[in-house]
Amino acid sequence: MSFKTPKFITFDCYGTLTNFEMGPAARKQYANLVPADKMDGFVESFRGFRLDEVLGAWKPYSEVVHNSIERTCKVWNVKFDAADARAIYESVPTWGPHPDVPAGLAKIAHEIPLVILSNADNSQIQSNVDKLGAPFHKVFTAEMANSYKPRRQGFEYMLDQLGCGPEDIMHCSSSFRYDLMTAYDMGIKNKAWINRGHEPACPFYEYREIKDAGGLAGLVGL
Incomplete structure (x- = not known):
């Protein structure tokens, strides 16, 4: 089952795209x-x-x-x-990406703008993003938002900067505690859990589960 094509696909970075070490x-x-x-x-x-x-x-x-x-x-x-x-x-x-990430992002990067919202300092993040092998429309950090996830302020900052609402994005993360619980509370209906094995499934939070980044294209009908 695919989502309606979002205006943006937004991502957690560390753990979801970058191998969190x-x-x-x-x-x-x-x-x-x-x-x-x-x-x-x-x-x-x-x-x-x-x-x-x-x-x-x-x-x-x-x-x-x-x-x-x-x-x-x-x-x-x-x-x-x-x-x-x-x-x-x-x-x-x-730190570099999970092995599935470059090819998975390549399937969607030129069709839908990709965005990162990361618990990072500005001085750290670009080195990790450069290793992902795909163009990103915007990269937002906790330093920019003056707040870390799972607090809502970072998500609010991202949506304000993108000029869109919760209904316009699909948010992807491997973490419920840092991302998907907050996304649920904010009314972000389109959510993808990339199951990296470091948190158990939590169906209450209404997401689509994929095993790796290669499954993202199917979620948005590409």
Whole structure:
């Protein structure tokens, strides 16, 4: 079943298009500080603190990472060094796309304008976007919106900048907590969940599920 062709297809970037390697970066940085049998728990705590850090007022993403890993170290009784946090943050621009993304985007990029709304700093995002292999009409960051997802302000900013309403877009993400729950609350009817395996299905939020970016063309009838 396909959606009505939207004016824009909007995307989360990290995790959905770009392979989100924050966990692997933390594992690498803390390999000599965290015992192997505790590493999964350490990384899971880091994930949870990152979400908590973006729910308040905007701050640079370097601070989000710094605060999250510092709080994680406190919980796990691991020595914190700001240089470790900085190394994890500075790895972000090196991350590339999921293997299915360039070909999947190529099927739609010249038919419908593509847009990114990302929890990123302005200084990070372009390096990751350049690796996606497709032209993007607009790229919006949390820094531009002065707010991180899952707060609504970023979505509101994006729609204002595009000059359209919730009915005019299809929003695509691999995350319910950061994107699709908020999109649902905002009345965005056309939603695609790219199932990357890092969150369970949540049918209440009324989306179409696809296994990878190759399924996007079928959703919009291309």
